[in-house]
Amino acid sequence: RGTALQPLFKMSYSCSKAGDPRPGQPYKGGNFCAFLPDNKEGLKTAKLLKKAFERGLTFQIKSCNGEERVTWSLIPHKTSWDGGKARNGYPDAQYLREVSEVL
Secondary structure, three states, X not given: OOOEEOOEEEEOOEEOOOOOOOOOOEEEOEEEEOOEEOOHHHHHXXXXXXHHHHOXXXXXXXXXXXXXXXXXXXXXXXOOOOOOHHHOOOOOOOHHHHHHHHO
16 A cells, blocks of 8 residues: 555534525534645645635535534545445556546
8 A cells, every 4th residue: 555645634523604505594513624645646636635624615514413513515535445336445457547526
């Protein structure tokens, strides 16, 4: 197994805005971690993911049991270094191509 880039996103508690499930309501933040291979394609993907984050496309607010919380959006992220595609991990030979197409 090679080395990995590990972006960490820290989302604080805040209030939702227009377009969220319940605008003006507080929501829970959280820490979100993802993994990318430390190679040319991984670095390219990291730059695209950074742009998506800056544009507000990485996360969404969802209602869960009457509580608003931050979750991943539709952009796929690898949240485990192993476990394969079924567990959002590696190995997944198609991931970098698939995430690049989404971005």
